[in-house]
Amino acid sequence: MTDRPPLSLVTAVAPPLLAELERRFTVHRASPPADTRAMVAGGASLIDAEMLDALPRLEIIAVHGVGHDGIDLDAARARGIRVTTTPDVLTDDVADQAIALMLAVQRRIAVNDRMVRDGGWRVPLGRRASGRRIGIFGLGRIGQAIARRAEPFAAELRYTARSAKPDLPWQFVPDIAALAAASDVLILAAPGGAATHHIVDADVLAALGADGVLVNIARGSLVDEATLIAALAGGTIAGAGLDVFAAEPDVPRALRHMDHVVLAPHQGSATESGRAAMAALVLANLDAHFAGQPLPTPLV
Numbered sequence: 001m002t003d004r005p006p007l008s009l010v011t012a013v014a015p016p017l018l019a020e021l022e023r024r025f026t027v028h029r030a031s032p033p034a035d036t037r038a039m040v041a042g043g044a045s046l047i048d049a050e051m052l053d054a055l056p057r058l059e060i061i062a063v064h065g066v067g068h069d070g071i072d073l074d075a076a077r078a079r080g081i082r083v084t085t086t087p088d089v090l091t092d093d094v095a096d097q098a099i100a101l102m103l104a105v106q107r108r109i110a111v112n113d114r115m116v117r118d119g120g121w122r123v124p125l126g127r128r129a130s131g132r133r134i135g136i137f138g139l140g141r142i143g144q145a146i147a148r149r150a151e152p153f154a155a156e157l158r159y160t161a162r163s164a165k166p167d168l169p170w171q172f173v174p175d176i177a178a179l180a181a182a183s184d185v186l187i188l189a190a191p192g193g194a195a196t197h198h199i200v201d202a203d204v205l206a207a208l209g210a211d212g213v214l215v216n217i218a219r220g221s222l223v224d225e226a227t228l229i230a231a232l233a234g235g236t237i238a239g240a241g242l243d244v245f246a247a248e249p250d251v252p253r254a255l256r257h258m259d260h261v262v263l264a265p266h267q268g269s270a271t272e273s274g275r276a277a278m279a280a281l282v283l284a285n286l287d288a289h290f291a292g293q294p295l296p297t298p299l300v
C-alpha cells in the first residue's frame, strides 16, 4: 500500500522531473490504470473523451508544455478535470528558436556546416537576412516574443491573429494568404487544432513566393506537409526552417534531403533552464491541486 496517488505519465520527461514525480506519486508509464488521479502529458499528447471516460478518478492533467491541441478540453471541463500548462517560462526559448531557424535557412548555416565538416570549402551565396518583410502568424506570448526579436531584421513586420492588437506597433493582416503575400519570411506561432489545420496550403505558399522562407515553431498540423515538400522541390518558395512536423518523430525523407531546409527535433523549449522551469511548474500545479490550493497556471 502507498499513500502516493497514482499518476500516469503519457509523455517523456527528464530524469529530475521523473524523480520528483516518483517522490510524490505512484507513477505509471504504460497505459493509465483506471484509478489514475493525475496525469502528466506533453503539449501534443492525445487525450480524448473516450480516454477520460476510462479514467473516472482523474482529477488533473498537468501539461508539460503550452500546446494543448490533442486534449479535449471540453470533455475535461465536463468531467471536472483540471488542466494546467507551463506558459511563459518557455516563451523566450521558443522565440529564440524561431529566429535561429530564420537566420539558419537564409544564411545556409546548416548546409554549410555539413559541407565544412565534410572537408569542403566553398562559399555559396545565401540570402541577406536583414531588411526582410517578416510576417508572424499567431501573435500571442511566443509570437510577440518573436516579433520583438525579429524587429532588427525586419524592414516591415506584420502579423495575423484572431484579433488585432491595437496596443502593439505591428500591422495586423486578417488573413494568412495576405500575410504571406506581404512577407519574405512567414513564421508560424499559432496553436494547432481544427481552426489552423493545414492553414498553410498551396495558396499560402504561392503567395509567400519564390524568395520566401517558411519557419514553423508552432505545430506540424498547421502545414500541409506534402504541399510544402512540393513547393520546396519546385521552387515555389525558397526554403523552410522546421521545428515541428506532421507526424513526429517521422520526418519525410524528401525534407531530409533538401539543402534549403533546416530541420530541428521539436526543440523549441529545449534549454536546460527552460525545461527546469517547465518541470517546476508541472510540480507546482500538481502540488497545489493535491493541497487544495489555487492552481498556478490553470487552463481549465
Ligand code: NAP
Residues within 6 Å of the ligand: 043, 065, 066, 067, 068, 087, 088, 090, 094, 137, 138, 139, 140, 141, 142, 143, 160, 161, 162, 163, 164, 189, 190, 191, 192, 195, 196, 217, 218, 219, 243, 244, 266, 267, 268, 269, 270
Ligand atoms: P498563445 O499565447 O495562446 O498565442 C496564440 C496566438 O495564436 C494568439 O495570438 C492567437 O490569436 C493566435 N491564434 C489562435 N488561433 C488562431 C487562428 N485560428 N487563426 C489565427 N491566429 C490564431 O500561445 P503561445 O504560448 O504563443 O504558443 C503558441 C503555440 O506555439 C502553442 O500553441 C504551441 O503549439 C506552439 N509551441 C511550440 C513549441 C516548440 O517547442 N516548437 C513550444 C511551445 C509552444 P489571438 O491573440 O487573437 O487570440
